[in-house]
Amino acid sequence: MSSNAVPALGRRELTRWFWRQLTSMRTALLLLLLLAIAAVPGSLYPQRGVDARAVETYFLEHPKSAPVLDNLGMFAVYSSPWFSAVYLLLMVSLIGCILPRSFVYLRAVRARPPRAPRNFARLPASASFETDASTADVVAAARRALGRSRIDVVDRDVDGETVREVSAEKGFLREAGNLLFHVSIVVVLIGVAVGTLFGYRGSVIVTDDGGQFANSLPQYDEFSSGTLFDSSELPPFAFTLDQVTARFQPFGSPQAGAPREFRAQGTYTAKPGDADRPFDITVNHPLSIGSTSVYLLGQGYAPVFKITDAQGNVVFNDAVPFLPADATYTSNGIIKVPDAEPEQLGFQGFFLPTAVTQGGKELSTSAHPAAANPLVGLNVWHGDLGLDEGRSQSVFILDKSKMQQYKNGAQAFRVSLQPGMSADLPDGGTIEFTELRQFARFQIGSSPLVKVPLFGIVAGLIGLMTSLTIKPRRTWIRTRRDGSRTVVDVAVLDRVPRDDLPADLDEFLERFKDALGDTEEKTV
């Protein structure tokens, strides 16, 4: 084997080779499957864009593996470089496939049907028969039987004999549908990209003790926006939440505890200076303010606590959202009291809407999500909450690294409170559960051009159905006089192989002969 058996590829050849590889069907197929595989981890690990709090929890529970996974982009799979690489390559491959095929298609649409092949027997389905009709009648009958096909008739001289050939082609819309489908996917992706680049979305928890929200960045608990979104352009609406209603299937009925209704009511102003207008948001009925929509995503309980420190000052008096952890609304929450003297205080505990006693022990589980017998249980820490380090801290996570827990002998000190009750704290302060309110979690967002992906995918579906149902078919008919008879040869070819072709040919022959019979009756 000589060393120059494989000629070195120049840059152009290499580029061309690479382009041909990328736009080949096989590569497209592999990229498609790679995309499916690449999407899997995003459903198994919590995603920042979906549930940022779940990611924080994962970091706390898996301190060793979480940073490694984070570096691999496992908590933001759909914006990770490797996922982007796959879909960008797929998109390039798609466009590289659509463009040349469009040109081929445009040529094919203008072209005449191809000439009949010499040997019909080599085609997947063919037949021949004899008739008394003239070749002209045969051609006329063929035109009728072929219906809405593109038809050419050619007279040819074969060995001194005149042979008339009919070439017909139909089903051009199949490729049109195919191209429409693939162009639509590009349109959908562009529409999604534009919506993501210029859109924003955030979520916020508001308590219904007249809790307020004004649409500006610091007010959000979670916020994400596209790179081309300018946060100074947030529409300046504001709202006040007066009432959250949650109804559940009553105790003792089938599906007891299943949620039945969630509703958030209050007032809003579209921009400063406007009059207050009432709103009423339910789960499938968001509030629209201009291009922005406000959705009710969830709700839960927010006990109101009044805390006095050892000096007797009221250092906390607010509703505290407790996040539901299960279907009975057993909820978890924390209270941070940075103003307490002499030491900062931190509370962590649970809330039970319908606390029940099990086996004579403490009230420990919730039997129903409605607040029939509300109870909070809190453990107490004292020390440094770690708020001064400048690092932003979640309001739902208590950093205990610089705090000590109050103990009651060997056991943790715990306060159990029902509405209206208060308890003394070990450092001399008090905590009072003054009343029970609820909170609502809203999602607020706007994504421009939301209709582009919708129209894109609908057009794609139409294209898809066209390409799946239309049969592109070529039919050739060759006819010549043989003595007093006319010999007719018929062959059909599908651009997409199908094995019902012989049956279809039989059906066509029947139509053809019927048409021929009509012609004969007229000429006789």
Add this chain to the structure above:
Amino acid sequence: MTLENYAQLSNYAVASATGILALAFVAYVAQWGFARKVAPDRELVTAGSVDAPTSGSDPVERSNMAGGIGLSLTTLAAVVLLAGVASRGLAAERVPWGNMYEFGCAATLAALTAYLVLVRVWEIDWVGPIITGFGTVVLGASATVYVPAGPLVPALHSYWLVIHVLGAIISGSAFLVGAAASILYLVKSRAERNTPEDRRVGFLWRIPSSAKIDQVAYRVHAFAFPIWTFAALIAGPIWAQYAWGRYWGWDPKEVWAFITWVVYAGYLHARATAGWKGKAAAILALIGFATFVFNFVGVNLWVGGMHSYAK
């Protein structure tokens, strides 16, 4: 009847349908079993001979009879299950596909209906054992996630529930028929390659050629794929925009619906790609169905997310 009566009736009907379907499965397995030593052209011989035994001791006749019983029992199971699903809807005063149990029953009903229709159109009774076996498992497993009939959670208070979930049910049932045909395609095409002519005995040689099976599989998938596109990528996002404020949010259920879509898109492409036609394409169809099933079972029970309406 009161709502409780309807709920009771529904439970009895679904339980009965499960039992009948299990018997149909046994009959279909017997149809294959009785014919395990029969050569493919045997039927012509018995049909042609005047003094053919009619006692039922002939394996071909026994096989045919078992197949007939299987088909009748499947039809009966579908009718009883229809009563179960319909009375469930009456008991809950809404469409009967609001949670995992109801989806399992309604989807099995759709799959049985699709099968029975296609038996008439394309004579696909050879997928009977797979359809009835899988249907029995789905109905049995649905019982483990049973919830009493009742109204819907607020998130499902939308007419999109009818459209979105019905689309998933129809395409899912067609995907099942497609997967069953793909399994038999793989078995049959392998047998066609490896079995010498004189050893071709058994029911496998009494069903259509692998090319014909492949065609059935393709047609069913070509029917199901656009409906899945509509259910998962059009109706779903529109509803999500109303309910959650975003049309696509990579919720686990959405991720797996997308994966299913991509795999079936791969299947349609593979059928037109050299080297992928036939076996590889059929395996892709099975992977597609596996992702659909995982989305229903795995994501509902173990992964969670915003689509968690199992209970």
